[in-house]
Amino acid sequence: MNTVAVTFHPESSRAARYARIVKSSKKTDWQIDRDLLQGRTFEFSRKFLPDALSRVDRLSFLAPDETRLLSQIQGRTYAYLFGLVERFISVKMLEQGRAHAFDDQIALEALVRFSGEEIKHQELFRRMEAMIDSQLPAGYRQVADPNDVARAVLAASTWSVLALTCHIELFVQAHYAESIGPHEDLCPLFKDVFKFHWRDESRHVVLDELEWKDEHARLSAHERDQAVDDLIALVAAVDGILQSQSQSDTDYFIRCVSRSFSVEETAKIEASVLSAYRWQYIISGVQHPHFGRLLSSMTTSAQMSRIESALVPIMTG
């Protein structure tokens, strides 16, 4: 018979963290219709994404109704891309939970609830897409399929998937706390969607960190080195999606606007939308102080330099 593991202090504080997450998840559990939508619709007389994220204010030649429309298109894509990444995040957390299936039942519950919350968020973002689609002109396109992306991402090492997930869930919080929450003039329902989302994500990021550090401790130096290459490839894949979606969104915006733009203005809109998406989905996470601390604590200086060089074209493009 196996001996019963003795629980030392670091483990008990760790168990306490999982327990706190489960308690908070139960206490703040919300339903899409009852607590969030409450029969409301999006207000198209308001911006969706704030300028700090959409950067539409940098396009000085656009009229106010045009910057508003571009912020709504970007807000639509912002929700779509969260739903996209949540497909692989929810599946990954089910896999991580499986590892706790026959030991820590609180950790298992924390990860199952995490996965369930991501499934709820995906339903919310699908509902949101249908609501926005009914109000904006036809022709908007989502460039990537969530299942295709999830299959490709989940083929990468667990270390790299957890690193990417932790990065995403940290920038979600920064976006809401610094840009969406404090902005008074945005569409109220759009703000509330990301308020409810942010509350759940603030728990997820605690679990990401626990799982990522555990995985790091399990790997050999060689496996960690390969995982860094996987993370670089995952970020490049995210950037590929951002390039295609920003091009598609720019084309859609130009088709929706009733006047024509010069070649130079079109190029400026394209560059601005891509830089906004890179800021939202890559740079604001990479520059998040806590993510920086975690990544440098789990990489060597040579690995960190490899990551930094891979990011140069994205940061300066």
Ligand SMILES: [Fe+2]
């Ligand atoms: Fe989420």
Ligand SMILES: [Fe+2]
């Ligand atoms: Fe999450």
